[in-house]
Amino acid sequence: MSGGEWQRLAAARAFYRINARFMICDEPTSALDPRAEEAMYDRNRRLGAGRTVILITHRLGSTRNADRIPVLDAGRVLEGGTHESLLAQDGSEYAAMWEKQAKTYSDQPA
Structure with missing residues (x-):
C-alpha cells in the first residue's frame, strides 16, 4: 500500500472507534493529494464532533476550524x-x- 493508503486506513480506524473521547492526528494528510486531504478534514470535522481532536500539522490551512x-x-x-x-x-x-x-x-x- 502507498503512504496515502496507510494514512487513510489509520484514520478510518481512529474515526470508527465510537467510544473514543479523543483522537490524535499527527500530520494525517501529509501523503494525500489535495482532494483526498479535503475529504479527510471533512470527515475529521464530522466524526470528531463531541470528541477532543488533537491535530499536529505544519499545514496551517487545516487549522482554520x-x-x-x-x-x-x-x-x-x-x-x-x-x-x-x-x-x-x-x-x-x-x-x-x-x-x-x-x-x-x-x-x-x-
Whole structure:
C-alpha cells in the first residue's frame, strides 16, 4: 500500500472507534493529494464532533476550524488562540507562518 493508503486506513480506524473521547492526528494528510486531504478534514470535522481532536500539522490551512491553536517552538508554547485571533496579533509567529504558506500559492502562475 502507498503512504496515502496507510494514512487513510489509520484514520478510518481512529474515526470508527465510537467510544473514543479523543483522537490524535499527527500530520494525517501529509501523503494525500489535495482532494483526498479535503475529504479527510471533512470527515475529521464530522466524526470528531463531541470528541477532543488533537491535530499536529505544519499545514496551517487545516487549522482554520480549530477551537484552539497552540503554536509550539522547541517544545514551548509561543502563543495560542483561534485562527482569527492569532492572525490579528501584531508580530504573531502564526501570522508570519500563515503569510509564508499563503504566499507560495498566490505567487504561482495561474
